[in-house]
Amino acid sequence: MAKHVKLAPAQPWVELTLTTADHKRADPDVVLRMLAFTQWVRTFEEYILELAAQGLIHGPAHSSIGQEGGAIGSLIDLRSDDFINGSHRGHHQFLAKAFGHVVAPGTGLPSLTGEVRDVLRRTLAEICGLDQGWSRGRGGSMHLMWRQAGAMGTNAIVGGGVPQAAGFAWSQRRAGSDAVTVTYFGDGAANIGSVLETFNLAAAWKLPLCFFVENNLYAVSTHVAEVTAETRLSARGPGFGIPAWRVDGMDPLAVRAAMAEAVAHMRAGKGPTIVEAEVYRYRHQNGPFPGSAFGYRSKAEEKEWADRDPLIWLRRHAIASGLVTTAEADALQRQAEDVITQIGNSFLEELPEGKRGERRIVASLWPDTDFVDVGVRGDLSEVAELAYADEEPGTDCKEMRFIDAISDVLARRMEQDVRVVVLGEDVHRLNGGTNGATRASLRDFPDRVLATPISENAFTGLAAGMAIDGRFRPVVEYMYADFMWVAADQLFNQVAKARHMFGGTTGVPFVLRSKVAAGTGYGSQHSMDPAGILTTAPGLRVCAPSTPADYIGLMNTALACDDPVVVLEHVDLYPTLGPVAADDLDVALPVGRAAVRRHGDDVTVISYLSMVGHCAEALDIVADVHADLIDLRWLDRASLDWETIEESVRRTNRVLVVEQGARGTSYGSWLADEIARRLFDWLDAPVQRIAGGEASPSISKVLERAAIARTEEVVAALRDIKNR
Numbered sequence: 001m002a003k004h005v006k007l008a009p010a011q012p013w014v015e016l017t018l019t020t021a022d023h024k025r026a027d028p029d030v031v032l033r034m035l036a037f038t039q040w041v042r043t044f045e046e047y048i049l050e051l052a053a054q055g056l057i058h059g060p061a062h063s064s065i066g067q068e069g070g071a072i073g074s075l076i077d078l079r080s081d082d083f084i085n086g087s088h089r090g091h092h093q094f095l096a097k098a099f100g101h102v103v104a105p106g107t108g109l110p111s112l113t114g115e116v117r118d119v120l121r122r123t124l125a126e127i128c129g130l131d132q133g134w135s136r137g138r139g140g141s142m143h144l145m146w147r148q149a150g151a152m153g154t155n156a157i158v159g160g161g162v163p164q165a166a167g168f169a170w171s172q173r174r175a176g177s178d179a180v181t182v183t184y185f186g187d188g189a190a191n192i193g194s195v196l197e198t199f200n201l202a203a204a205w206k207l208p209l210c211f212f213v214e215n216n217l218y219a220v221s222t223h224v225a226e227v228t229a230e231t232r233l234s235a236r237g238p239g240f241g242i243p244a245w246r247v248d249g250m251d252p253l254a255v256r257a258a259m260a261e262a263v264a265h266m267r268a269g270k271g272p273t274i275v276e277a278e279v280y281r282y283r284h285q286n287g288p289f290p291g292s293a294f295g296y297r298s299k300a301e302e303k304e305w306a307d308r309d310p311l312i313w314l315r316r317h318a319i320a321s322g323l324v325t326t327a328e329a330d331a332l333q334r335q336a337e338d339v340i341t342q343i344g345n346s347f348l349e350e351l352p353e354g355k356r357g358e359r360r361i362v363a364s365l366w367p368d369t370d371f372v373d374v375g376v377r378g379d380l381s382e383v384a385e386l387a388y389a390d391e392e393p394g395t396d397c398k399e400m401r402f403i404d405a406i407s408d409v410l411a412r413r414m415e416q417d418v419r420v421v422v423l424g425e426d427v428h429r430l431n432g433g434t435n436g437a438t439r440a441s442l443r444d445f446p447d448r449v450l451a452t453p454i455s456e457n458a459f460t461g462l463a464a465g466m467a468i469d470g471r472f473r474p475v476v477e478y479m480y481a482d483f484m485w486v487a488a489d490q491l492f493n494q495v496a497k498a499r500h501m502f503g504g505t506t507g508v509p510f511v512l513r514s515k516v517a518a519g520t521g522y523g524s525q526h527s528m529d530p531a532g533i534l535t536t537a538p539g540l541r542v543c544a545p546s547t548p549a550d551y552i553g554l555m556n557t558a559l560a561c562d563d564p565v566v567v568l569e570h571v572d573l574y575p576t577l578g579p580v581a582a583d584d585l586d587v588a589l590p591v592g593r594a595a596v597r598r599h600g601d602d603v604t605v606i607s608y609l610s611m612v613g614h615c616a617e618a619l620d621i622v623a624d625v626h627a628d629l630i631d632l633r634w635l636d637r638a639s640l641d642w643e644t645i646e647e648s649v650r651r652t653n654r655v656l657v658v659e660q661g662a663r664g665t666s667y668g669s670w671l672a673d674e675i676a677r678r679l680f681d682w683l684d685a686p687v688q689r690i691a692g693g694e695a696s697p698s699i700s701k702v703l704e705r706a707a708i709a710r711t712e713e714v715v716a717a718l719r720d721i722k723n724r
Helices: 020-024 028-053 068-075 091-102 114-128 162-174 193-205 233-239 252-267 299-306 310-320 326-347 402-416 439-444 456-469 481-485 488-495 548-560 611-621 642-652 668-678 701-707 711-723
Strands: 013-016 083-086 151-154 181-186 209-215 244-248 273-278 348-350 359-361 397-401 420-424 449-451 473-478 511-516 541-543 565-570 577-581 595-598 603-607 627-631 655-658 688-690
Touching: 013 233, 013 252, 020 252, 028 068, 028 091, 028 114, 028 252, 028 310, 028 326, 068 091, 068 181, 068 209, 068 252, 068 273, 068 310, 083 091, 083 162, 091 114, 091 151, 114 326, 151 162, 151 456, 162 181, 162 193, 162 209, 162 456, 193 209, 193 233, 193 456, 209 233, 209 252, 233 244, 233 273, 244 252, 252 273, 252 310, 310 326, 326 348, 397 402, 402 420, 402 439, 402 548, 402 577, 420 456, 456 473, 456 488, 473 481, 481 488, 481 511, 511 548, 541 548, 548 565, 548 577, 595 611, 603 611, 603 642, 603 711, 611 627, 611 655, 611 711, 627 642, 642 668, 655 668, 655 711, 668 688, 688 711
Parallel strands: 013 244, 083 151, 083 181, 181 209, 209 273, 244 273, 420 449, 420 473, 473 511, 511 565, 541 565, 603 627, 603 655, 655 688
Antiparallel strands: 348 359, 397 577, 595 627
8 A cells, every 4th residue: 555654844834823911911112103003004094095085086095994903013123124015005014114114112102203294294195196205196005115214115016016025135135134025915916926936936045035915815805715725825835935924913913923933034044934914904995885885795794803903902902001091092093183184184175166175186286297207217327427339349359259248248247346146047057048148157256146946027026126126236037038928017017117106216227138039940939029019118228239249338338227128139149250349348338329330322221130130131132222221229219219210211211121020029010100200201112111920930940931031031122122
């Protein structure tokens, strides 16, 4: 018969509870701060729901009423250099962290000082979308950030902020601090891939990251038991090698006790933790009504949880312990109501011709509409003083392979800037990754070449967290451009939007290297040209070097830039040789400057990456067509060199846009349309285009060749132009 051996997980999973005696021994100062913070949060959120009911909150009002015990209990002992982030339901966490930053412990029952009132004022302003908010109204209810307090941003995408928290934690540890990061999310996010990927990555790298699960039982209206077989969500911890605690989130002192153990584990360098707090939101997903009003839970269930209200529990405990009188507790509540109402009234005015009591936002408090696009990208002042190169290497130059240019410039930047780190799949093996791009970096700085799991969502988000933190400058490698789809949320919703979403002042120095492999036989899921997709995100800068010298110059600029930059690489270019400045890996190329590779007056040919070389070959074959050949270098719409394009088109009056990839994700379709719009009066013919076919490239050699463009297609187009 088969023998069965019971296995035990390597990490513990425990449920923590406190006794009445434990409650009585609680530090009086902690109890008083908890009571004040919880009262302030509760009163604030009740006021938010009042405004929402009057139509004065534009957008959702996700209240956390009932869940305060988890947030207050977990945050009460954290330091300002400890970081948090959270989800769309994050008012309570944000406020608790901010209160902890401005209210010193050991002062008895806290009062609503000027600093506390300012926190309330700016938070209310942000939720109302006003210029006085933390992000000048851009973030609103779901995107709250105050870096100085360690509140690194709440997030509207379920689970979207969790990978970034890993980046904060990595930065804290790398900087030599014992600070920790806590990422808050609910039961719904516990099943999403980005969260589970980050569990694994944080455990593998032993990051000081606490995954704090607010299990309120419902993802909107769906009960946790409907979507997972193991409803005790902390059970996921041991499966990833993470110790886990389960605790009653309606008991803030018990949450504090569990959190103390978790934080001690992390500060000791032992890696991540999971704390699951069982809590309950008293209102529906959004707005003032209870869930029972929508039929997905009963009034009896709601009453059972209401009887365990953490605010009422704290108030009773403080009174019973002799820490406050009933009158003092009542006064605490009245003061909070009065102050928050006063702040709200300062934002509002009576409608001049409305019904009595109808109000509106004071018009002067809205952000100026001129602010709408400010901060989508930075102003590039940080790259103004770079050592910019001449258009072509001078006489003091040498030949270098394209792949060696990648390897050498990355290592040079790591030598010159200790903030630069490289991460991705297999970057630490195979003599520099699958193509040798990290060979020199691995040789010289092996501790800053970070091998990741096959988890693009997690490691892209981790790098985003590093960049938002600002102490490090990550260089992420996607082995193939197609893999960006796996990490689409982190790349497009997080990295590309973070600067603008949080008010335009937060740099995101993030570089993504990604190779284009059309023509290599890797098929439809490893061969896309992503330029057309990437350039739809206005927060991303995108460059596409076609020579070794350009790669050095563009990468140097990318790594000095405080905006996220995608650097595209075509595998056909890796073995090619080209002149580079001898013994100078510090030269840069300015953002927004194209290169004119050939000069002629018959037609303007515009291309990028390996197709620049194919266009040059075609022009050699069709020698009687004299063309300007523009190598774009920068592809994103903000960085496109319209000055060079316009000057050429004004002379040639004809345009041929050349790219290799499939028509469906075409970059050239947008560019051709924009040229026609901008330069219509200078065109003698419609803008011509060369692109691949409708289908993605196939494994079959002949079908793959039929699906992409190369020299032959350019030759045919040039001959057609000549004969017209």
